[in-house]
Amino acid sequence: MRVISERNIKLTIAYDGTAYHGWQRQTNAISVQEVLEEALSRICKEPITIYGAGRTDSGVHASGQVANFKTTARIPVDRIPYAINSVTPRDLVVHKAEEVDQSFHARYSAKGKVYVYRIYNAEFPSPFWRNFALHYPLHLDVSAMRKACEYLIGTHDFSSFRAAGSEVKTSVRTVKRLEITHKEELITIIAEADGFLYNMVRIIVGALLDVGSGKLQPDDVQKILLAKDRGIASPTAPSHGLTLLKVHYSEVD
Amino acid sequence: MRVISERNIKLTIAYDGTAYHGWQRQTNAISVQEVLEEALSRICKEPITIYGAGRTDSGVHASGQVANFKTTARIPVDRIPYAINSVTPRDLVVHKAEEVDQSFHARYSAKGKVYVYRIYNAEFPSPFWRNFALHYPLHLDVSAMRKACEYLIGTHDFSSFRAAGSEVKTSVRTVKRLEITHKEELITIIAEADGFLYNMVRIIVGALLDVGSGKLQPDDVQKILLAKDRGIASPTAPSHGLTLLKVHYSEVD
Numbered sequence: 001m002r003v004i005s006e007r008n009i010k011l012t013i014a015y016d017g018t019a020y021h022g023w024q025r026q027t028n029a030i031s032v033q034e035v036l037e038e039a040l041s042r043i044c045k046e047p048i049t050i051y052g053a054g055r056t057d058s059g060v061h062a063s064g065q066v067a068n069f070k071t072t073a074r075i076p077v078d079r080i081p082y083a084i085n086s087v088t089p090r091d092l093v094v095h096k097a098e099e100v101d102q103s104f105h106a107r108y109s110a111k112g113k114v115y116v117y118r119i120y121n122a123e124f125p126s127p128f129w130r131n132f133a134l135h136y137p138l139h140l141d142v143s144a145m146r147k148a149c150e151y152l153i154g155t156h157d158f159s160s161f162r163a164a165g166s167e168v169k170t171s172v173r174t175v176k177r178l179e180i181t182h183k184e185e186l187i188t189i190i191a192e193a194d195g196f197l198y199n200m201v202r203i204i205v206g207a208l209l210d211v212g213s214g215k216l217q218p219d220d221v222q223k224i225l226l227a228k229d230r231g232i233a234s235p236t237a238p239s240h241g242l243t244l245l246k247v248h249y250s251e252v253d
Numbered sequence: 254m255r256v257i258s259e260r261n262i263k264l265t266i267a268y269d270g271t272a273y274h275g276w277q278r279q280t281n282a283i284s285v286q287e288v289l290e291e292a293l294s295r296i297c298k299e300p301i302t303i304y305g306a307g308r309t310d311s312g313v314h315a316s317g318q319v320a321n322f323k324t325t326a327r328i329p330v331d332r333i334p335y336a337i338n339s340v341t342p343r344d345l346v347v348h349k350a351e352e353v354d355q356s357f358h359a360r361y362s363a364k365g366k367v368y369v370y371r372i373y374n375a376e377f378p379s380p381f382w383r384n385f386a387l388h389y390p391l392h393l394d395v396s397a398m399r400k401a402c403e404y405l406i407g408t409h410d411f412s413s414f415r416a417a418g419s420e421v422k423t424s425v426r427t428v429k430r431l432e433i434t435h436k437e438e439l440i441t442i443i444a445e446a447d448g449f450l451y452n453m454v455r456i457i458v459g460a461l462l463d464v465g466s467g468k469l470q471p472d473d474v475q476k477i478l479l480a481k482d483r484g485i486a487s488p489t490a491p492s493h494g495l496t497l498l499k500v501h502y503s504e505v506d
Contacts, residue, residue: 016380063381081377095377124334124348127269128316128385 008104009077010068011036011050011084012096017061018131018240019091024055032056035088036067043083044073053106053247054113057199059239061132064114064246068106104249112176112194112248117205117241119187126185133186134205134241140212142182147218148211149178151225152204159228161207163199163236171197171228178204190245199236206234261357262330263321264289264303264337265349270314271384271493272344277308285309288341289320296336297326306359306500307366310452312492314385317367317499321359357502365429365447365501370458370494372440379438386439387458387494393465395435400471401464402431404478405457412481414460416452416489424450424481431457443498452489459487 013036021029025037033050040048053066075083080097088094103109118133120126125135155174162171177192189208191201207224210216216234224233266289274282278290286303293301306319328336333350341347356362371386373379378388408427415424430445442461444454460477463469469487477486 014380016383061381063379085377090378090383091380093377093380095375122348124338124346125343126316127267127344127346128314130269130343132381 006070006072006102007077008068008070008100008102009080010066010096010098010100010104010106011080011094013065013067014063014093014095015061015065016091016131017056017059019089020058022056022058022060023052023065032062032065032092033067035092036084036094039084039087040069040071042087043075043080044071046071046073051106053110054244056242056244057239060242060244061240062244065244066106066110066247066249068100068104106247109249110195110247111250112192113196113244114177114190114192114246114248115196115201116243116245117189117191117201117237118243119189119205119209119241120185121187122185129186131240132243134238136187136209138213140187140209141214142180142187142212144214144218145187145208145212146180148208148216148221149180151219151222153178156225157228158197158200158225160224160230160233161200161203162197162230163203164230168197173197173200180208202237202239202242203230203233205237205241209237210234259323259325259355260330261321261323261353261355262333263319263349263351263353263357263359264333264347266318266320267316267346267348268314268318269344269384270309270312272342273311275309275311275313276305276318285315285318285345286320288345289337289347292337292340293322293324295340296328296333297324299324299326304359306363307497309495309497310492313495313497314493315497318497319359319363319500319502321353321357359500362502363448363500364503365445366449366497367430367443367445367499367501368449368454369496369498370442370444370454370490371496372442372458372462372494373438374440375438382439384493385496387491389440389462391466393440393462394467395433395440395465397467397471398440398461398465399433401461401469401474402433404472404475406431409478410481411450411453411478413477413483413486414453414456415450415483416456417483421450426450426453433461454495455490455492456483456486458490458494462490463487 025033050067050069081094084094120129120133159171175193179190278286303320303322334347337347373382373386412424428446432443
């Protein structure tokens with residue numbers, strides 16, 4: 001009996017999430033996972049299941065999503081992006097494929113993630129940013145928002161910034177970076193952590209918007225954090241401003 | 254008899270041109286002009302004709318298109334953007350309205366225009382730039398492209414860079430600026446002139462792409478210019494990389 005060796009393939013994927021109901025496969029709505037699995041099953045001529053690093057929500061984008069799948073198909077690894085991109089729509093692009101160790105799992109091997117949240121802060125919306133940034137027409141005090149960020153950086157119990165329904169053992173996470181840049185109309189919030197709870201970035205952004213608009217003081221964000229109660233935090237910011245930038249698999253990359 | 258005074262209103266408009274068959278009204282295809290005229294006719298309760306500064310082609314975008322129209326409607330000028338934006342799709346946004354002198358005409362009063370052409374230079378396309386930048390997967394020699402630009406700056410007869418079918422008295426134009434910046438995957442060509450012939454920016458970009466890819470030498474662009482013959486120039490670059498940035502109405506703005 002011949003043993004067919006199975007390869008473990010890591011993909012790096014970018015997508016405009018506007019037309020997708022998130023990463024995760026579901027009935028009656030198109031997902032990124034489904035589009036990729038159907039493309040890969042056609043290419044590999046066997047049923048393929050892929051595992052994504054971040055299960056992005058409906059409307060959330062990714063420029064550096066990572067996923068892996070196992071296959072016995074013999075297609076050269078460097079041809080995989082071309083093969084996938086030739087059958088997927090233009091809003092979803094695989095830009096890298098690598099053969100990795102059998103133990104690699106896009107989600108469980110991840111050591112950290114980087115997200116960006118964009119706010120288009122101008123009186124009128126931009127047709128170019130309409131799907132990629134939250135339009136916020138009122139003045140935002142960016143320096144107050146930066147002060148609020150300082151309370152969130154570090155290792156904390158982020159229960160107040162976790163959406164209901166998430167099932168994880170611990171709500172302690174280490175936020176390594178929470179930085180705001182402001183260039184012309186665009187306010188960009190970069191968030192990096194060893195992991196994020198469900199909707200954590202969008203709830204943090206909701207609180208930062210409340211600080212920027214003067215509804216909250218910067219140190220109110222610390223009070224919210226210490227309360228460990230989602231009920232007192234700000235509303236979740238809309239999904240379309242959020243993009244998954246990068247998934248880290250070592251402490252240094 | 255009471256004389257109803259007619260105001261002349263200048264609009265500044267941004268649009269994602271992907272879904273439009275250009276600026277100019279035409280039968281059987283949606284145009285920016287038609288969408289704006291229908292919105293304004295509803296708002297002003299009289300038939301409105303608008304005049305655009307640049308008649309952008311199908312797929313071309315604008316962040317600073319200018320148009321004007323005359324109306325007897327009494328709507329306060331600062332309410333006009335809100336009124337238009339409330340009835341137009343999200344890919345078209347009016348961000349300024351001003352009352353101007355009766356003699357102002359968006360096209361004939363223009364003293365200059367600035368366009369940007371974007372090239373996404375990477376092996377794989379970007380889902381985010383797919384409608385706003387030309388995907389060019391091969392290496393481009395940007396310094397050679399910059400050398401070629403030098404031959405085009407200044408006052409020249411641009412007959413070689415004019416699409417057939419354009420009816421203008423003279424093909425002499427003054428290119429004030431032709432600059433290339435390169436940041437990560439994005440190559441950005443800024444072109445400013447007192448006016449552009451039909452398809453002139455896209456034909457210039459076509460020549461610059463031929464220089465960047467090594468098909469032409471930088472000084473071949475001078476030969477093309479001096480030949481005053483569209484037949485020998487490079488192909489026209491695709492429309493979706495082009496955006497009208499700004500229209501100038503004085504020599505100094």
